[in-house]
Amino acid sequence: xxxxxxxxxxxxxxxxxxxxxxxxxxxxxxxxxxxxxxxxxxxxxxxxxxxxxxxxxxxxxxxxxxxxxxxxxxxxxxxxxxxxxxxxxxxxxxxxxxxxxxxxxxxxxxxxxxxxxxxxxxxxxxxxxxxxxxxxxxxxxxxxxxxxxxxxxxxxxxxxxxxxxxxxxxxxxxxxxxxxxxxxxxxxxxxxxxxxxxxxxxxxxxxxxxxxxxxxxxxxxxxxxxxxxxxxxxxxxxxxxxxxxxxxxxxxxxxxxxxxxxxxxxxxxxxxxxxxxxxxxxxxxxxxxxxxxxxxxxxxxxxxxxxxxxxxxxxxxxxxxxxxxxx
Amino acid sequence: xxxxxxxxxxxxxxxxxxxxxxxxxxxxxxxxxxxxxxxxxxxxxxxxxxxxxxxxxxxxxxxxxxxxxxxxxxxxxxxxxxxxxxxxxxxxxxxxxxxxxxxxxxxxxxxxxxxxxxxxxxxxxxxxxxxxxxxxxxxxxxxxxxxxxxxxxxxxxxxxxxxxxxxxxxxxxxxxxxxxxxxxxxxxxxxxxxxxxxxxxxxxxxxxxxxxxxxxxxxxxxxxxxxxxxxxxxxxxxxxxxxxxxxxxxxxxxxxxxxxxxxxxxxxxxxxxxxxxxxxxxxxxxxxxxxxxxxxxxxxxxxxxxxxxxxxxxxxxxxxxxxxxxxxxxxxxxxxxxxxxxxxxxxxxxxxxxxxxxxxxxxxxxxxxxxxxxxxxxxxxxxxxxxxxxxxxxxxxxxxxxxxxxxxxxxxxxxxxxxxxxxxxxxxxxxxxxxxxxxxxxxxxxxxxxxxxxxxxxxxxxxxxxxxxxxxxxxxxxxxxxxxxxxxxxxx
Numbered sequence: 001x002x003x004x005x006x007x008x009x010x011x012x013x014x015x016x017x018x019x020x021x022x023x024x025x026x027x028x029x030x031x032x033x034x035x036x037x038x039x040x041x042x043x044x045x046x047x048x049x050x051x052x053x054x055x056x057x058x059x060x061x062x063x064x065x066x067x068x069x070x071x072x073x074x075x076x077x078x079x080x081x082x083x084x085x086x087x088x089x090x091x092x093x094x095x096x097x098x099x100x101x102x103x104x105x106x107x108x109x110x111x112x113x114x115x116x117x118x119x120x121x122x123x124x125x126x127x128x129x130x131x132x133x134x135x136x137x138x139x140x141x142x143x144x145x146x147x148x149x150x151x152x153x154x155x156x157x158x159x160x161x162x163x164x165x166x167x168x169x170x171x172x173x174x175x176x177x178x179x180x181x182x183x184x185x186x187x188x189x190x191x192x193x194x195x196x197x198x199x200x201x202x203x204x205x206x207x208x209x210x211x212x213x214x215x216x217x218x219x220x221x222x223x224x225x226x227x228x229x230x231x232x233x234x235x236x237x238x239x240x241x242x243x244x245x246x247x248x249x250x251x252x253x254x255x256x257x258x259x260x261x262x263x264x265x266x267x268x269x270x271x272x273x274x275x276x277x278x279x280x281x282x283x284x285x286x287x288x289x290x291x292x293x294x295x296x297x298x299x300x301x302x303x304x305x306x307x308x309x310x311x312x313x314x315x316x317x318x319x320x321x322x323x324x325x326x327x
Numbered sequence: 328x329x330x331x332x333x334x335x336x337x338x339x340x341x342x343x344x345x346x347x348x349x350x351x352x353x354x355x356x357x358x359x360x361x362x363x364x365x366x367x368x369x370x371x372x373x374x375x376x377x378x379x380x381x382x383x384x385x386x387x388x389x390x391x392x393x394x395x396x397x398x399x400x401x402x403x404x405x406x407x408x409x410x411x412x413x414x415x416x417x418x419x420x421x422x423x424x425x426x427x428x429x430x431x432x433x434x435x436x437x438x439x440x441x442x443x444x445x446x447x448x449x450x451x452x453x454x455x456x457x458x459x460x461x462x463x464x465x466x467x468x469x470x471x472x473x474x475x476x477x478x479x480x481x482x483x484x485x486x487x488x489x490x491x492x493x494x495x496x497x498x499x500x501x502x503x504x505x506x507x508x509x510x511x512x513x514x515x516x517x518x519x520x521x522x523x524x525x526x527x528x529x530x531x532x533x534x535x536x537x538x539x540x541x542x543x544x545x546x547x548x549x550x551x552x553x554x555x556x557x558x559x560x561x562x563x564x565x566x567x568x569x570x571x572x573x574x575x576x577x578x579x580x581x582x583x584x585x586x587x588x589x590x591x592x593x594x595x596x597x598x599x600x601x602x603x604x605x606x607x608x609x610x611x612x613x614x615x616x617x618x619x620x621x622x623x624x625x626x627x628x629x630x631x632x633x634x635x636x637x638x639x640x641x642x643x644x645x646x647x648x649x650x651x652x653x654x655x656x657x658x659x660x661x662x663x664x665x666x667x668x669x670x671x672x673x674x675x676x677x678x679x680x681x682x683x684x685x686x687x688x689x690x691x692x693x694x695x696x697x698x699x700x701x702x703x704x705x706x707x708x709x710x711x712x713x714x715x716x717x718x719x720x721x722x723x724x725x726x727x728x729x730x731x732x733x734x735x736x737x738x739x740x741x742x743x744x745x746x747x748x749x750x751x752x753x754x755x756x757x758x759x760x761x762x763x764x765x766x767x768x769x770x771x772x773x774x775x776x777x778x779x780x781x782x783x784x785x786x787x788x789x790x791x792x793x794x795x796x797x798x799x800x801x802x803x804x805x806x807x808x809x810x811x812x813x814x815x816x817x818x819x
Contacts, residue, residue, distance in 0.1 A: 192691055192692060193690045193691055193692060194685050194687045194690060194691070194692045195690065196692070197678070197682075197685055197692055200674070200678075201671060201674070201678070201682055204671035204672075204673050204674050205667075205670075205671045205672075207667065207668055208667075208668055208669060208670065208671050209671075209682070210649075210650060210651075211628070211630065211650050211660060211662050211668050211669075212650070212654070212682050212683045212734065213650045213651045213653070213654025213655065213683050213684075213738070214651060214682070215649070215651040216651075217649075271671065271673045271674070272673060
């Protein structure tokens with residue numbers, strides 16, 4: 001090879017500012033921009049303040065549970081019971097709102113935390129794969145809700161409760177403000193604490209983390225507890241928005257939450273991922289639904305688009321160099 | 328088959344992996360390629376095997392030009408390759424593994440003819456006296472025998488030359504012997520055998536000729552016995568190794584006990600053992616696989632539970648139920664398999680270095696101190712990386728091993744447990760690992776080293792325990808006067 005040949009590829013690489021690596025990293029934000037632009041063009045209503053607030057409100061429940069899911073996925077596990085925990089916590093919120101009013105948040109979150117801890121203990125101590133454990137508790141938790149409600153909705157009539165959790169101040173939904181607060185907290189926990197690093201280490205290589213002295217069991221239990229806690233909050237917000245808890249509430253939410261995390265660029269293989277990505281992923285999924293609705297796209301066609309967008313984003317964002325085997 | 332490569336060059340980007348290297352491989356002879364990591368040995372083998380193409384130079388086989396564009400083309404020209412990694416699929420049978428990739432040859436009407444397959448596989452295994460029955464389950468065979476299955480696979484295409492790329496890297500000395508015997512059998516059949524190895528003992532045992540490479544250039548070709556081990560090492564590293572690989576030992580060792588085991592059974596149901604490890608002492612553990620050395624480390628590290636007995640760390644009781652407890656008590660553990668157990672490949676150098684005991688203030692991770700600590704470790708161990716934030720995957724083998732060691736030392740332990748601390752590591756990096764181990768010992772760190780490299784135990788440690796079937800069969804207080812043969816005699 002002549003010296004000129006050797007230099008050619010190098011200069012080509014230097015000149016190509018937007019390579020595959022950049023495409024991978026910026027795809028979610030690009031996708032979000034393209035979607036927003038497309039819907040803004042097809043429907044004049046899309047960019048109106050009121051619609052954007054509706055998007056925010058719609059996004060909240062998915063976002064809060066997806067924030068938790070981000071931790072689980074980074075830790076290399078999965079939680080399929082998210083939707084059922086949301087339903088269970090919503091039930092507790094609805095039941096206690098009559099007597100506790102605004103403070104129904106405490107039992108709702110406690111219920112969520114407890115459900116998550118049960119998942120965590122069985123996964124970590126019992127050494128059963130998280131997929132199986134949460135597949136089981138998904139059915140169990142949903143079953144508990146059905147058992148107590150007998151399938152009938154439980155309405156919420158406490159005005160203070162509804163006002164605080166589904167009202168607006170300065171035209172901004174309270175639920176959105178709460179979500180912003182939770183974004184801040186989870187981002188801090190993931191990025192600035194030792195716990196956040198331990199979660200990443202476990203996802204990057206559980207055996208390695210274990211042998212290096214990380215208390216894997218404790219961290220895993222804490223992670224599942226954290227998701228449960230967040231789902232408790234999500235359940236409360238969902239109940240407040242619907243002014244009732246129903247047995248079907250949160251059905252399929254776990255898959256949307258996984259999709260939101262993955263579309264945001266966090267791989268299912270664990271070890272890496274970010275809260276920013278999950279926010280983008282949630283917005284993409286919510287805007288896709290909202291935009292397709294207000295531009296009048298055939299509702300029976302919408303699911304096809306959603307599924308394809310999911311595959312497309314993983315196709316672009318997945319870092320195949322870091323993942324040895326794709327299962 | 329005589330293979331002559333002339334003026335072979337190969338560059339990756341701006342790095343010259345090979346520059347003007349010429350080599351002649353003769354039939355009926357075993358040829359060793361030695362050099363440090365990055366010297367170009369593997370690149371040369373890959374070019375000969377068709378998986379890489381040279382930028383310049385020419386190769387001939389028995390005078391005919393040879394320029395393979397792929398491994399398959401090389402195979403059709405009579406070349407066979409055996410790789411460093413284990414490529415045995417444990418869910419297949421021995422015979423299926425021998426003919427992996429060619430199972431279609433044994434179809435009749437869409438079904439596999441198992442009898443023919445087993446017969447042909449047995450024939451190949453017997454052709455170099457591998458002494459393996461195809462009927463045995465894979466789980467009952469050791470790694471050396473697995474390598475033999477891979478050798479049989481390479482032979483299944485009836486090659487005239489077989490190349491081995493660090494095929495003994497993951498084997499213990501007994502398993503290595505099995506593979507070396509295979510080399511000898513192939514040579515006796517008149518085949519051309521070439522192999523890459525970091526272990527000069529293997530080179531000395533079987534090679535008829537050796538070629539030393541350094542930084543992509545050929546240092547020279549030598550006949551067997553022309554150079555002694557130190558001379559080979561000096562030429563590989565490019566500096567005088569006459570002072571030896573190993574740093575001088577401590578003058579006296581009378582520190583307080585750092586680790587005391589009393590009646591701990593390394594292997595359940597076998598006789599218990601007792602040992603005392605003093606501060607600043609490096610104790611080696613020799614033994615065959617399964618003799619209890621690795622198990623002993625795992626018990627102290629908290630990975631495995633001891634069956635009875637007492638473990639003290641310093642004066643305090645120290646049996647740990649999990650590694651998190653043992654690390655908290657000042658016991659660091661360097662596992663034997665750095666890829667699966669030592670380092671998170673997707674994380675940065677810094678992430679790995681501070682993983683065990685991350686600098687913290689309450690719940691918060693202290694980034695500034697973490698960077699200081701990582702930088703200090705990179706400097707102390709001379710880890711070659713442009714920054715602490717580089718991805719771990721960008722490091723070479725020797726540097727990865729230094730990184731695992733750095734991870735252990737960064738936790739500032741009192742006791743360091745090492746399982747084969749220099750496996751798959753080149754001479755230069757080994758030298759530096761030994762130096763920093765001794766340096767840490769001088770500061771009072773106590774070490775227990777399990778190693779399959781007996782010369783390493785002889786050169787590095789202050790005392791060697793030879794284990795056999797879970798008990799200490801011999802204790803050698805003056806390793807410098809011990810020989811490899813003496814250790815093996817106690818082991819078997």
